[in-house]
Amino acid sequence: MADSKLLGPALVALILVVVGSALYARSCVFNAGNxxxxxxxxYADAFAPARNATAPVEFKLTTLNYQFAYEEKRxxxxxxxxxxxxxxxxxxxxxxxxxxxxxxxxxxxLHLNYVYYPARIHPTTNxxxxxxxxxxxPIKDDWKLLLxxxxxxNEQRIAVAAxxxxxxxxxxxxxxxxxxxxxxRHRIDQASVVLSDSFAHCPSYVLVAGDxxxxxxxKPVAKPFQAAGFLWxxxxxxxxxxxxxxxxxxxxxxxxxxxxASATVGSDVEVSDHFPISGRFRFADDEATCPKPPAEAAS
Numbered sequence: 001m002a003d004s005k006l007l008g009p010a011l012v013a014l015i016l017v018v019v020g021s022a023l024y025a026r027s028c029v030f031n032a033g034n035x036x037x038x039x040x041x042x043y044a045d046a047f048a049p050a051r052n053a054t055a056p057v058e059f060k061l062t063t064l065n066y067q068f069a070y071e072e073k074r075x076x077x078x079x080x081x082x083x084x085x086x087x088x089x090x091x092x093x094x095x096x097x098x099x100x101x102x103x104x105x106x107x108x109x110l111h112l113n114y115v116y117y118p119a120r121i122h123p124t125t126n127x128x129x130x131x132x133x134x135x136x137x138p139i140k141d142d143w144k145l146l147l148x149x150x151x152x153x154n155e156q157r158i159a160v161a162a163x164x165x166x167x168x169x170x171x172x173x174x175x176x177x178x179x180x181x182x183x184x185r186h187r188i189d190q191a192s193v194v195l196s197d198s199f200a201h202c203p204s205y206v207l208v209a210g211d212x213x214x215x216x217x218x219k220p221v222a223k224p225f226q227a228a229g230f231l232w233x234x235x236x237x238x239x240x241x242x243x244x245x246x247x248x249x250x251x252x253x254x255x256x257x258x259x260x261a262s263a264t265v266g267s268d269v270e271v272s273d274h275f276p277i278s279g280r281f282r283f284a285d286d287e288a289t290c291p292k293p294p295a296e297a298a299s
Contacts (some may be wrong), residue, residue, distance in 0.1 A: 033155075034150075035117075038143065041128075043104070043116040048112050049111065052167070056167060057283065058282055059092075059166065060089065060281070061278065062093050062094070062277065063093070063250060063252060063278075064277070065096040066097055066102070067272040068124060069097060073271050076270075076271045078109050081106070087278050091136065091166065092171070095131065096176075097130075097177070099118070099125075099129065112134040113135055114135070115132065116130060117130050117132075119158040120155060131210065132175060133161075133173050133175050135173070141162075145197055147194075149189060151180070151182065157177055159174050159175065159176040161175075161197065163201070171207065174210070176194055177210055177213075178191065184220050187213065187217060191212065191225070195224055195291070196293075202290035205283065206256060207253070207281075208251075210251070215247040222253070228293060230253040233254055233262070234250065239267065240277060250275075250277055254279065259280070
């Protein structure tokens with residue numbers, strides 16, 4: 001019979017080996033699902049009718065993390081974005097956790113132009129998982145930003161940028177999805193990639209919106225944006241998710257705009273585990289300027 005004194009440590013060692021091997025294998029599978037090419041896969045199409053070239057006075061943005069783009073919720077999402085006056089008629093929609101089929105279906109039915117980049121194949125659904133920008137305005141350029149610091153499961157997160165021709169003005173919209181299981185420092189690093197990109201593409205009006213996963217670190221993540229001259233539209237901290245860990249996960253930052261009201265949070269809407277959020281803005285100046293890196297803004 002085996003020595004009982006050795007059985008305990010041997011069993012623990014065996015369990016550690018098995019668990020470690022499983023986690024390693026899981027991380028390899030997750031990593032294999034990442035799309036690390038910043039140029040593809042890319043999906044885009046145009047369903048919006050031609051727009052008047054006259055510059056509008058106001059601009060409306062809606063952001064929504066549509067949880068895993070579940071097909072059974074698609075009709076409710078379309079109806080929400082079409083008929084709810086808080087979110088319908090937006091000049092841009094920043095959507096997260098999307099797949100290509102859902103983005104196209106929403107854009108086609110609402111007569112919007114769109115661009116979509118998946119970050120990866122998600123193991124929960126075995127479908128694409130990424131961010132999109134939808135708009136009735138022409139999309140003149142678009143790109144994907146790979147965010148640093150993979151999750152412990154090696155999952156890639158991204159931001160998607162779209163340059164819109166809003167009459168004679170250029171408006172850049174970023175649809176952002178930061179990681180959940182990360183330190184505040186890592187989340188700031190991810191947000192800083194988006195912020196740095198805004199310095200490189202100007203002059204332009206800029207809106208950064210999406211799921212920042214900022215349950216406990218809203219202010220540290222927002223601080224670099226504020227230092228660069230962005231207005232924090234969701235600063236009041238209203239909960240943007242339902243459930244036990246509800247909090248202010250989703251954010252909107254604006255540059256070159258004057259907000260007409262605080263952000264509207266659809267806390268009564270049940271199409272996702274996140275609530276839709278909208279912001280209404282007035283173009284602040286006749287000509288856009290450039291966000292300033294925080295060190296320059298402080299000088």
